[in-house]
Amino acid sequence: MSITSDSEYQCIAPIDFISMTKVPESHTWVLNPCDENLLESIPTIDLLDPNAISLIRHACEKWGIFHVINHGVSSQLLDEVELQTRGLFSLPFDQKLQAFRSANSISGYGTCRRSCLHPKRMWSEGFTIVESPKQDVHKLWPHDHHQRNHFCDVMVMYRNEMNKLAETLLDLMFGSLGLTQEDTKQVKPKTGLKNPYGPLQLNSYPICPDPTKAMGLAAHTDTSLLTLLYQSNTPTSLQIFKEGIGWVPVHPLNGALIVNLGDLMQILSNGRFKSVLHRAVVNNTHHRISVANFYGPPNDVKLSPLIQLGNLDHLPLYRSVTWKEYLKIKAKHNTKALEFIKN
Ligand SMILES: O=C(O)CCC(=O)C(=O)O
Numbered sequence: 001m002s003i004t005s006d007s008e009y010q011c012i013a014p015i016d017f018i019s020m021t022k023v024p025e026s027h028t029w030v031l032n033p034c035d036e037n038l039l040e041s042i043p044t045i046d047l048l049d050p051n052a053i054s055l056i057r058h059a060c061e062k063w064g065i066f067h068v069i070n071h072g073v074s075s076q077l078l079d080e081v082e083l084q085t086r087g088l089f090s091l092p093f094d095q096k097l098q099a100f101r102s103a104n105s106i107s108g109y110g111t112c113r114r115s116c117l118h119p120k121r122m123w124s125e126g127f128t129i130v131e132s133p134k135q136d137v138h139k140l141w142p143h144d145h146h147q148r149n150h151f152c153d154v155m156v157m158y159r160n161e162m163n164k165l166a167e168t169l170l171d172l173m174f175g176s177l178g179l180t181q182e183d184t185k186q187v188k189p190k191t192g193l194k195n196p197y198g199p200l201q202l203n204s205y206p207i208c209p210d211p212t213k214a215m216g217l218a219a220h221t222d223t224s225l226l227t228l229l230y231q232s233n234t235p236t237s238l239q240i241f242k243e244g245i246g247w248v249p250v251h252p253l254n255g256a257l258i259v260n261l262g263d264l265m266q267i268l269s270n271g272r273f274k275s276v277l278h279r280a281v282v283n284n285t286h287h288r289i290s291v292a293n294f295y296g297p298p299n300d301v302k303l304s305p306l307i308q309l310g311n312l313d314h315l316p317l318y319r320s321v322t323w324k325e326y327l328k329i330k331a332k333h334n335t336k337a338l339e340f341i342k343n
């Protein structure tokens with residue numbers, strides 16, 4: 001496994017959102033809204049653009065997030081991933097609970113792992129795939145082996161495509177800092193391992209009777225090196241926090257994938273690239289889904305700012321940590337975690 005178990009987090013079961021006609025007290029948040037009329041928007045990078053490398057560097061320094069187009073992942077595969085994800089979350093609630101994740105595991109059905117860090121619950125449910133999804137999927141469709149096999153095949157294919165794309169993007173990002181593939185090879189997942197990559201997270205945001213009072217996914221940064229996110233073409237839900245502006249909406253862009261930087265990238269780049277604070281809100285007309293592929297190094301590789309290489313010639317801002325150690329710090333300090341490994 002390339003990630004720690006979630007014993008640091010308490011497992012909290014979702015509720016049956018379909019049966020809710022109002023937002024219960026347990027799920028009521030006070031939201032500081034986002035200005036939907038903002039003209040600012042995240043950059044879009046065309047991977048076929050000859051200037052892609054410098055555009056990526058600019059996007060990573062200024063935004064920590066961008067849309068990527070001409071990424072080489074087929075629209076048929078993206079459509080199928082959305083269809084399968086919708087199929088899973090449309091199962092009866094009792095059926096989904098059969099695959100409820102246990103206290104010492106990450107995989108399966110449940111609420112966002114960070115739910116227990118907040119006094120109120122979120123308006124979302126998730127399904128996490130760490131190694132093979134086979135066991136959990138068996139609990140969801142016990143009598144339909146065709147459906148089970150198809151779901152697993154689609155998700156495995158998608159993960160492979162995402163990890164290939166993440167690798168390409170990582171080379172471009174590191175390359176833009178003057179780092180070579182040799183410099184960075186130890187922080188990349190190792191294909192020889194049983195399960196070299198981070199988890200795949202399927203997110204579902206059911207229709208909400210009062211979106212002004214509910215939170216889909218609370219503000220957080222990802223711990224990964226980078227996250228590749230697919231979002232359904234439903235009303236805008238993802239928002240990022242930009243210093244000096246506030247919450248900026250990330251509108252769906254047909255065929256594009258979202259690339260967002262995680263804390264490990266901020267550490268490796270010695271703060272040159274920023275991990276992005278983001279959250280998801282909900283709506284009262286459409287069931288939204290998103291699929292996040294968290295890409296990162298093997299669990300036990302020590303990561304420190306790559307200052308002696310490339311053109312990161314400053315004192316290291318962060319001490320070295322493994323992904324596993326950092327997840328423990330994150331479970332305790334959430335969005336303040338990076339402060340705790342500052343030199
Ligand atoms: O649903 C989204 O747009 C965001 C998902 C996300 O941030 C996550 O899974 O970490």
Ligand SMILES: [Fe+2]
Binds near residue numbers: 220221222278292
């Ligand atoms: Fe995230």
